[in-house]
Amino acid sequence: MTPPRSRTLAELQRFRRPRAKRRWYKRSFRLQVMLLVGLLLAGMLLAQGTYLNHRKADIISHQMGERALAVAQSVAVMPEIIAAFAEPDPAARIQPIAERIRHATGARYVVVGNSESIRYSHPVPERIGQHMVGGDNEQALRYGASYISEATGSLGTAMRGKTPVRDADGNIIGIVSVGFMLDRVAMDIGRYTSLGWALVALMIVLGFAGAYWLSQHLKRVILGLEPYEIARLAIEKEAILQSIHEGILAINSDGHITLVNQQARRFLDLPDDHVLLGQPIQAVVPNTRLLDVIRRGEQEFDQEMWLGDHPVVVNRVPILYEGEVEGAVATFRSRREIIxxxxxxxxxxxxxxxxxxxxxxxxxxxxxxxxxxxxxxxxxxxxxxxxETARAQQQMSFLMRRVADTVLSGTLLGKLTRARELGVALEIDEQSSLSCPLTPTGQEVMMSVVGNLLDNACHAALNGPHAENPRVRLFFTDLGEQLLVEVEDNGSGVPPALAEAIFTEGFSTKQGKHLGIGLALVERLCRQHHGAVTLEESELGGACFIVVLDRGLCAQRAPTLAERRQSQGEPSHGH
CATH class of the missing domain: 1.20.5 (Single alpha-helices involved in coiled-coils or other helix-helix interfaces)
Known part of the structure; x- marks a missing residue:
């Protein structure tokens, strides 16, 4: 079993075929950072805004109550109001005064009542002479207290200021009640707090904008990689370092060991549990020259030395970052193995x-x-x-094993022969497969798509920068919910400015007449069968066309005898 192929940074940054649904932790790092920072900031701002606006609402409500109480106290000490209580019809004199004060202060009502809570004034004249509603007059009439209350009266729920009316001897002869309706209070609160909420909303928007910028910056810092890709790179790097046959030893600018692999431990005759990281290099390799490499910043190649009891050939290279030497790394291999x-x-x-x-x-x-x-x-x-036809037989055997449709097998065999005549190395990916035969429509579509893409790829490879070694690679599969076809070459590729124009009928980069039909036909067939064709950069250096087609182009595979027996609950009697 061969180990998995190590992927380079460039391969990780390019588009790859999705093999499985991405897990939540493999979502875009930029999106994760933006959401995490943005939601955290939004939560903090909302919590702070809620608290501050709640405090502001309490203060406004308290101020409205204090205002109502102040108006009530002013009315209660007015000589005209006190004198009116001694008249035969107090309401005739008190009502105009109370209404004038109500309009001047913006209160919903200014009600003056006697010691029995009988009204002498009210915004609705018909209610004068009736009992005051709310049941919160006792403290003022019995104990002479001035206070703020919230109660429901004849006009609705209001914030009230209540105070007693006293005569010249200090006796309680009545009560003044001034009220501001709670809906009015709520409107005032909303008016005063709306600016606060607007600022909170603006800060949330700016917070998400800053989170987006931060995510973009972090994405650039980590070279466009996702966290799980960085983790995989680290794991792959560790696996590579531990599996290669050369010993590797790295130190920082202070001369302390920062990296050592298993082969280096074997050269040094050290057990796996011996701690080397952080140790001075001289304590482990007394005859090291890595410190000289750090001091001079020069490379040394193919230098012979003894490492323990092993004669080795060493390469020493300084580690540079922005022009500064940050450390050095040495790779060494056994001289006996070189022989x-x-x-x-x-x-x-x-x-x-x-x-x-x-x-x-x-x-x-x-x-x-x-x-x-x-x-x-x-x-x-x-x-x-x-x-001498063994190679051709091998190709036929592969197509018979991996391609269930005979028409497509014939098409591919013909294209292989044509590519060999042109001198193009046409490779079919070993992972390619078509497990189900195609419908008649599917056969026509696949022949057109595969044929046109392979013809274009061969032409591009023959006329590209690697014309002396033209290569074309084909991959296809029906695993999953769609048909997938990929054709790539080592030609010159397609300029980004022409990425869309090449699918236009009549457009071609070749010289001659009656051209510009193949890719336009491929694009039209993809649209007709609920698919798409996209262009990307090939790993071979040229263009890579990816075609996705509807899985409905595949016919239903007839079940085998063993599968039919298994579905009926019968033993398969297989050997």
């Missing part, structure tokens, strides 16, 4: 000479086939040809 490798290379050279001899022999076979045909010895020629 063994040299011997292996010598053997490989002999093998190459043998291959040259085999190539010469193969050319002789071609001449032999030509001679047999000229001598009309077709049977012998065919027998010799069959021996």
């Amino acid at each position: 063994d490798l040299s011997q292996a290379l010598t053997q490989a050279s002999r093998d190459v000479d043998m291959l040259r001899a085999q190539a010469h022999e193969f050319s002789n076979k071609l001449y032999t086939i030509s001679g047999l045909l000229q001598l009309d010895r077709r049977d012998e020629a065919l027998a010799l040809i069959h021996q």
